[in-house]
Amino acid sequence: MKKLSILMLVVMLAGAVLTACQPAPATPEKIIETVIVEKPGETIVQVVTPTPAPKPKKLEIFHWWTAPGEREAADAMFAALKAKHPDIEVVENPVPGGGGVSHRVVLQSRIIAGIPPDTFQTLGGAELKNYVDSGALQPLDDLWKELDYANVIPGPLAKAVTVDGHPYVVPLNMHIQNILYYNLKLFEELGLSAPTKFDELLAACEAIKAAKPDMVCLGLGSKEKWGDAFVFDSILLEEGGPEYYVKLFKGEIDVANDPVFRASLEKFQKLIPYINSDHAGLTWDQSVALVGSEKAAMVIMGTWAIGAFVKGSNWQPGVDFGAVTFPQVPERILLFHPDCYGLATNAPNPEETLNWLRVVASPELQIPTDVTQGGLFARTDIAPTEFPDPIRQELQTYVSQNPGKLILDQHGSILPATAQPIYWDIISAFLAQPDVEKAITETANMMVTYGVKEASAWYQWP
Amino acid sequence: MVFLFPMLIFLIILYGTLVWTIYVSFSDWKTITPNYQLVGFKWYQFIVAQPRFWVDVQNNLKWLILGVFPTVILAIFLAYLLELSPFPVVESYVRTLILYPVAMSFIVTGTIWSWMYEPNRGVFNTLLREIGINSQLRFTTDPQNATYWLILIFIWQYLGFAVIITQSSFRTSELQEMIEAATVDGAGKLRILFSIVIPNIRSGLMVLVSLLLISTLKVFDIVYIVTFGGPGIQTDVLALNMWITTFQQRLFSAGAGLGVIIFLMAFILIIPYTVYALRKWFE
Numbered sequence: 001m002k003k004l005s006i007l008m009l010v011v012m013l014a015g016a017v018l019t020a021c022q023p024a025p026a027t028p029e030k031i032i033e034t035v036i037v038e039k040p041g042e043t044i045v046q047v048v049t050p051t052p053a054p055k056p057k058k059l060e061i062f063h064w065w066t067a068p069g070e071r072e073a074a075d076a077m078f079a080a081l082k083a084k085h086p087d088i089e090v091v092e093n094p095v096p097g098g099g100g101v102s103h104r105v106v107l108q109s110r111i112i113a114g115i116p117p118d119t120f121q122t123l124g125g126a127e128l129k130n131y132v133d134s135g136a137l138q139p140l141d142d143l144w145k146e147l148d149y150a151n152v153i154p155g156p157l158a159k160a161v162t163v164d165g166h167p168y169v170v171p172l173n174m175h176i177q178n179i180l181y182y183n184l185k186l187f188e189e190l191g192l193s194a195p196t197k198f199d200e201l202l203a204a205c206e207a208i209k210a211a212k213p214d215m216v217c218l219g220l221g222s223k224e225k226w227g228d229a230f231v232f233d234s235i236l237l238e239e240g241g242p243e244y245y246v247k248l249f250k251g252e253i254d255v256a257n258d259p260v261f262r263a264s265l266e267k268f269q270k271l272i273p274y275i276n277s278d279h280a281g282l283t284w285d286q287s288v289a290l291v292g293s294e295k296a297a298m299v300i301m302g303t304w305a306i307g308a309f310v311k312g313s314n315w316q317p318g319v320d321f322g323a324v325t326f327p328q329v330p331e332r333i334l335l336f337h338p339d340c341y342g343l344a345t346n347a348p349n350p351e352e353t354l355n356w357l358r359v360v361a362s363p364e365l366q367i368p369t370d371v372t373q374g375g376l377f378a379r380t381d382i383a384p385t386e387f388p389d390p391i392r393q394e395l396q397t398y399v400s401q402n403p404g405k406l407i408l409d410q411h412g413s414i415l416p417a418t419a420q421p422i423y424w425d426i427i428s429a430f431l432a433q434p435d436v437e438k439a440i441t442e443t444a445n446m447m448v449t450y451g452v453k454e455a456s457a458w459y460q461w462p
Numbered sequence: 463m464v465f466l467f468p469m470l471i472f473l474i475i476l477y478g479t480l481v482w483t484i485y486v487s488f489s490d491w492k493t494i495t496p497n498y499q500l501v502g503f504k505w506y507q508f509i510v511a512q513p514r515f516w517v518d519v520q521n522n523l524k525w526l527i528l529g530v531f532p533t534v535i536l537a538i539f540l541a542y543l544l545e546l547s548p549f550p551v552v553e554s555y556v557r558t559l560i561l562y563p564v565a566m567s568f569i570v571t572g573t574i575w576s577w578m579y580e581p582n583r584g585v586f587n588t589l590l591r592e593i594g595i596n597s598q599l600r601f602t603t604d605p606q607n608a609t610y611w612l613i614l615i616f617i618w619q620y621l622g623f624a625v626i627i628t629q630s631s632f633r634t635s636e637l638q639e640m641i642e643a644a645t646v647d648g649a650g651k652l653r654i655l656f657s658i659v660i661p662n663i664r665s666g667l668m669v670l671v672s673l674l675l676i677s678t679l680k681v682f683d684i685v686y687i688v689t690f691g692g693p694g695i696q697t698d699v700l701a702l703n704m705w706i707t708t709f710q711q712r713l714f715s716a717g718a719g720l721g722v723i724i725f726l727m728a729f730i731l732i733i734p735y736t737v738y739a740l741r742k743w744f745e
Contacts, residue, residue: 104709105709108494108709108712111494112494112495112496130493130494130712131494133493133495134493134494134495135495136494136495222692222693223689223690223692224690225690225692276582277581277600277603278580278581278582278600278603279603280602280603280605280608280689280692280693281576281579281580281581281601281602281603281688281689295582417710417711417712418492418711418712418713420710420711421706421710421711422514422711425514425691425694425695428692428693428694428695429693429694429695429696430694431693431694432605432692432693432694432696433605433693433694442513449508449511
């Protein structure tokens with residue numbers, strides 16, 4: 001009896017499956033009119049059906065601008081697209097969470113699964129290189145030629161998104177990393193001028209410590225680890241100069257026997273007493289808030305900190321806080337990374353994606369987006385006065401006049417993606433427990449383990 | 463028979479992904495594009511050559527020992543105190559209060575605790591300063607002791623759960639009879655706890671210990687939220703290393719290898735223990 005009922009169940013299931021597998025009857029095409037054409041001797045019947053409706057124009061975008069401030073910038077981007085191509089419907093897959101960490105996890109899974117979005121946000125440098133190596137992006141030589149893009153953006157920016165001679169993405173901005181923000185009123189009160197080299201920074205710290213014993217000189221938030229590398233980068237840049245900086249991260253320096261790297265670590269160690277001791281528990285925006293709440297006098301952070309000062313602490317640039325490029329010795333170099341969009345391999349809507357990229361390259365998108373989000377314009381032919389704050393006006397002017405003074409920073413880095421988190425850990429560990437020998441050995445090992453020399457050879461500077 | 467199909471699909475998915483992870487760990491997948499060419503133990507050699515891996519192993523051992531045993535000992539005492547409570551109404555309220563933390567996500571408790579641990583503005587140091595102690599405690603930003611402060615969060619969160627399990631194993635009729643008999647014989651409360659209660663709840667404790675061991679071995683969220691492995695790599699654990707290796711460094715095979723190592727550790731440490739404990743429990 002039991003066996004019988006099981007058998008019946010199986011038969012029923014099989015029946016259901018077979019019915020489901022039958023091809024569905026074809027829906028007859030809608031007939032608008034039937035025309036009968038009569039010719040002598042024969043009658044032709046022509047059936048006229050409506051022309052198929054045009055495929056709706058869709059564009060699937062992956063981006064990580066979902067935090068307050070960034071969301072508005074994303075809206076500005078899509079408004080610019082809507083103005084030029086009202087018929088393109090944007091399908092966003094925003095992933096909450098700053099820095100694009102969870103964004104990358106989802107995006108990578110989709111690329112691996114072979115169902116990429118049409119276009120996705122990426123930084124230049126090592127991150128872009130990773131996508132190119134994986135075959136996830138298509139080269140955009142024709143588009144760049146059509147837009148003459150290489151001639152309207154700074155050379156180092158074009159090189160940061162060009163792999164083996166082919167540009168792979170369209171950058172829409174540049175974030176500058178090495179900026180020292182300081183409490184303007186405090187500096188005026190103490191009669192200090194903004195430091196532009198390490199010795200001046202130390203001298204300013206001593207003066208601040210003497211005048212305000214409760215105030216920390218240099219605010220730092222290193223929970224995300226890269227904050228430490230930012231400070232160390234500026235020391236490296238002063239100690240070794242721009243060529244050295246590029247060579248170091250391209251793995252062309254013998255770190256184990258290098259006097260510059262050692263001297264930079266020793267200088268970094270001298271700075272530790274002037275840094276807030278709880279830095280390992282703070283994020284970058286909390287470190288900016290330290291200055292905004294007058295618990296710290298200075299902070300080294302990227303251009304994105306301007307918005308954090310204005311919105312987080314209600315401080316106005318040029319009134320409450322000042323900003324200088326740090327260091328400016330031996331020359332004033334700006335460390336940068338761009339946000340970019342490209343055309344994914346096997347993108348479902350390539351035509352719409354190319355139209356999107358044309359908009360990304362245009363001033364109509366870059367002006368509202370970059371002013372809102374916090375970076376500089378990728379194009380050098382946009383008037384710097386579009387920026388509301390004097391800091392970015394000055395930086396944009398400097399970039400337009402000296403386009404060669406840009407080098408990739410820690411985020412869209414020269415170091416390959418495999419080595420970068422390890423490097424951050426080494427510098428972060430050094431700051432927690434300073435040990436020059438250990439940091440040198442570990443950095444030298446890292447260069448070998450991750451084959452930095454081969455992996456970063458693609459990056460050309462100047 | 464038919465009703466076994468869902469079970470079969472479940473098993474295939476569960477063990478299929480496990481086998482798949484083991485396979486990936488022996489292949490050479492190191493960018494976004496999969497590369498399934500087998501390379502033997504290459505990535506395992508890579509993993510054990512990293513100093514970071516050994517820091518992780520040490521930290522995971524700290525978690526295993528300090529996360530489990532203090533929790534169990536505290537739970538026994540708290541459960542016993544609740545049992546002794548003369549007011550059953552109060553007892554049930556207190557029990558709910560103690561159980562409450564385990565109902566929250568580690569993301570929530572981690573965030574709250576990291577605020578409380580803040581050396582300059584956090585609750586702990588502010589309170590200490592209020593009562594006149596100039597606290598120099600730096601909690602999770604102290605490179606020497608950060609892991610211990612993280613483990614304290616875990617103990618706080620799991621204590622209520624441990625108390626409930628322990629208390630439920632008090633409630634067998636044999637144990638209650640023994641306690642009554644001992645009380646009649648004039649044994650003190652502490653004497654009853656050590657000579658009668660603890661020896662007779664051994665099997666309940668076994669289950670508790672193995673569940674806590676599993677939770678500490680796979681710890682990830684507390685570390686990710688509160689310190690992200692810092693200062694430096696002082697509080698890094700295997701699970702966080704796996705996440706960074708896979709999704710930041712994009713060394714998928716190495717990440718899979720770390721996953722297999724965590725799995726093996728769990729297998730060696732926990733499976734025989736759980737089997738033994740469950741057998742005792744059902745005897």
